[in-house]
Amino acid sequence: MSGADALYDAAIKSLAAQADAIGPVEQADCRHDADNFLCGDRVSVELALDGAGVKDMGGKVRGCLLVQAAAALIKQAAPGLSRQEMEDGIQQAQALMTSGTAATGRWEGLNAFTPVHGLKHRHDCVLLPFQALKGCLDQTGPQDG
């Protein structure tokens, strides 16, 4: 299996298939769009917050399989996480891409993207939903958590 083929293994494809379930969130507290100007992919993230934590994540995903898979992973992990745990997920995603550091804890699922670490030109695909998530969190301001 070539490096490129490894990107499209069952775990990532299965995650990406779940992106279809991402839709608008009722009474979202924040919303942010992130664009990949190179290819035109766009991810909109919406969050519904419940006190200090995330009640639900939704939005709209228009992108490649990696973008879809990363967005689906956020959707899966987000409910119940605090703002700090969400920020931690963003940092773990960045660390996995830039240095190959394995993700841990609630974001262990990120390790499905380990094959992308060696393909720098695809890092932005994985990080696009996290970029949208960061923009969304920034709108809500720091909270305890």
Added chain:
Amino acid sequence: MSSLRDQFPSVVSGLAGTYLDNAATTQIAGPVLSRMAVFETGGRSNVKRGIYPLAINATEAFDAARASVVRYLGATDATGLIFTSNATAAINLVAHGMGAGLAAGDEIIIGEGEHHANIVPWQMLRDRQGVALKVLPVDDAGYPMIDALDELITPRTRLIAVTHASNVTGAVTDVHALVERAKGLAPDVRVLVDGAQMAPHGPLDVSALGCDFYVITGHKMFGPTGVGALWARAGVLDGMAPFMGGGEMIQRVTFDETLYAPPPHRFEAGTPPVTQAIGLGAAADFLYGQDWQEIRTQEQVLTGMLMERLAKHDRITVIGPGDNGRRLPILSFVVKGAHPHDLCELMGARNVALRGGHHCAQPLMDRFGVDATTRASLAIYTEQADINAFADALDHALEVLL
């Protein structure tokens, strides 16, 4: 055709792989490399300044390059040919130079199928000076709808900016008919044609097209990066304001005022990209000497094969002309359920170079209701083996993704 292919070192060596991203950048021709190397290793000097032999020879080489480009474009007057850094810079030059003479309420018509390079400079002009932008629509095959000019052109229309051939669909604009219609409705309207895609695909004849401006870029016509050209019909540049100020473009400078040089130098501020211009001249000479009838036949055969291979997959839709008629060998397609970047990743891993994305033509993507396409673009060195490699890699990618 093999001797032609042999003139491209990166193609012959195999290092370029199955290179089908020619609409983005073509491989460089050996004669271009040779001429630049000769200049850099034994003739390097600034131009239009020194009076020692090296400088005189450099100036002669630079002037000869200008004449070569003029000849390939089918023009006659070298004063109408301005070297720029690329086609984008050439369009921006017109947007600033001609734009300086426009007033709020004047109108510019741009094609719906344009590259961003032929949209954004006009939007910036609109924002600077309040000109109005109108859009010339394309039909379902991607061809500009010339009839729509009847409604779009008004007494305030100053310029029409269209591509000669789409970098997405390969659709070739009937520029002659467009110019005839436009000037029939408004004799003073200027027509700017983006020839970046057309230039590597055959003999050009700007005189016959009847346009006022024509822009090209070196890296898409087997020449170097960092150089392009703007050609303007005789007289069109005379009243045009310079874009950038500096050396080379002046006649006389005092602290009170500056008198500008006549075209083309008025528009070539600073030391020009001498080596690159010489390379562009070599590329023009290389293209000028080709048997275009034979090349066109070959391109059509290969495009037909490509279309056949795509038609085998019922999930694939070709964006643009569905036939092999008035088109370049540039083919964009979408695959239901497979994103262009994923396709390009997998096919790239098999050494097939394609481009996936919006191709700097997002309004055209919107026109066709897609976010992005996968594009295969052929060049004069493409051969049947490349199409076969493409088809095999595509089959594999679809197997992985779907």
